[in-house]
Amino acid sequence: MGEKDEKLILDIQDLKVIYKTDIETVEAVNGISLKIEKGKTLGLVGETGAGKTTTALSILRLLPQATGRILSGKICFDGEDLLTKTEDEMRAVRGNLISMVFQDPMSSLNPVYTVGQQIGEAIKLHNHDLSHEEVEGRIDEMLQLVGIMPSRKAEYPHQFSGGMKQRVVIAMALCCEPELLIADEPTTALDVTIQAQVLAMIRELRERLGTSMLMITHDLGIVAQICDEVCVMYAGKIVESGTVEDLFRGEKHHPYTVGLFDSIPNISSRATRLKPIPGLMPDPTNLPVGCEFAPRCEHCMEICKKEKPQVYSEGTHKFYCHLFDSENLKTGGSENESK
Numbered sequence: 001m002g003e004k005d006e007k008l009i010l011d012i013q014d015l016k017v018i019y020k021t022d023i024e025t026v027e028a029v030n031g032i033s034l035k036i037e038k039g040k041t042l043g044l045v046g047e048t049g050a051g052k053t054t055t056a057l058s059i060l061r062l063l064p065q066a067t068g069r070i071l072s073g074k075i076c077f078d079g080e081d082l083l084t085k086t087e088d089e090m091r092a093v094r095g096n097l098i099s100m101v102f103q104d105p106m107s108s109l110n111p112v113y114t115v116g117q118q119i120g121e122a123i124k125l126h127n128h129d130l131s132h133e134e135v136e137g138r139i140d141e142m143l144q145l146v147g148i149m150p151s152r153k154a155e156y157p158h159q160f161s162g163g164m165k166q167r168v169v170i171a172m173a174l175c176c177e178p179e180l181l182i183a184d185e186p187t188t189a190l191d192v193t194i195q196a197q198v199l200a201m202i203r204e205l206r207e208r209l210g211t212s213m214l215m216i217t218h219d220l221g222i223v224a225q226i227c228d229e230v231c232v233m234y235a236g237k238i239v240e241s242g243t244v245e246d247l248f249r250g251e252k253h254h255p256y257t258v259g260l261f262d263s264i265p266n267i268s269s270r271a272t273r274l275k276p277i278p279g280l281m282p283d284p285t286n287l288p289v290g291c292e293f294a295p296r297c298e299h300c301m302e303i304c305k306k307e308k309p310q311v312y313s314e315g316t317h318k319f320y321c322h323l324f325d326s327e328n329l330k331t332g333g334s335e336n337e338s339k
């Protein structure tokens with residue numbers, strides 16, 4: 001565990017994050033571990049409130065200062081634990097080595113500056129000694145990279161469509177050629193056709209630049225299109241993980257993942273209806289003693305209400321569910337002490 005794995009760009013180990021206010025403590029991330037290999041894309045999926053954005057903000061150490069607190073764990077980026085870095089060191093990491101694209105492009109764009117000025121600022125932030133002409137050249141290059149005519153750089157964000165704004169934000173995130181791009185629901189605010197275009201662009205950029213990615217989404221269709229590996233998150237825990245093949249072709253799944261699959265439109269049957277999983281995510285200020293999914297799970301057994309399941313693995317495919325207790329699967333963790 002102590003030695004550096006050269007293949008990994010990101011290695012999160014047992015991360016726990018809470019939001020603490022005077023009246024309550026929200027247990028947002030409850031001991032998650034995940035790895036991203038260099039050049040690969042990991043999808044982090046799960047419904048609203050699962051803890052996806054909290055995980056992303058923890059990587060960049062951008063949790064709200066007043067309430068957000070990382071209780072324990074490690075976030076190793078290229079072998080170095082970001083949680084031990086000073087604020088100055090983190091500033092050098094943000095936007096330089098790791099960039100983030102948020103769900104709403106307007107949260108990253110300033111309405112009073114032109115698109116070109118904003119990309120220019122992002123470029124200058126990381127290349128102090130470029131001449132004016134060199135910066136202009138880079139702005140044109142970045143716009144071209146994301147499929148926008150460089151001649152439009154003198155326009156303001158409101159003159160761009162939603163999809164184009166998100167492309168500009170992605171261009172800004174990529175200008176420093178980050179080693180890791182975190183995209184938090186980058187296409188959710190866009191309509192379906194534009195969403196497909198932005199996704200195709202992200203995929204192409206990744207292939208061209210070799211950037212590693214953490215793609216946060218609640219949409220398994222997006223995962224199928226652009227991810228190599230997937231972690232399914234529920235109530236602050238990773239309940240299933242594996243390669244895209246494991247998730248889409250594997251026979252065994254965590255009941256929550258089954259629910260998620262049911263809730264995406266089935267292309268073959270041409271059903272367009274979304275089927276939400278019945279019930280609600282547990283209150284994060286008062287999580288169940290046993291399995292977090294128990295109150296909504298149709299397979300719930302007595303043990304599920306009392307004990308947290310451990311990790312079971314089948315090659316690259318991992319599950320966190322008591323259903324696999326009795327099966328002939330190798331345990332991923334220590335021997336089960338709990339009968």
Ligand SMILES: Nc1ncnc2c1ncn2[C@@H]1O[C@H](COP(=O)(O)OP(=O)(O)OP(=O)(O)O)[C@@H](O)[C@H]1O
Nearest residue numbers: 019026028047048049050051052053054064067284
């Ligand atoms: N600033 C905050 N203060 C208190 N609680 C918060 C704060 N931000 C998030 N939470 C809580 O932490 C939990 C995880 O939230 P998070 O935003 O990480 O979920 P998410 O998976 O990104 O959801 P979504 O899909 O809606 O973006 C939720 O219960 C949420 O209400």
Ligand code: SF4
Nearest residue numbers: 291294297304321322
């Ligand atoms: S541990 Fe039990 S309650 Fe939880 S998902 Fe598995 S079967 Fe359902």
Ligand SMILES: [Mg+2]
Nearest residue numbers: 052053054184
């Ligand atoms: Mg979020």
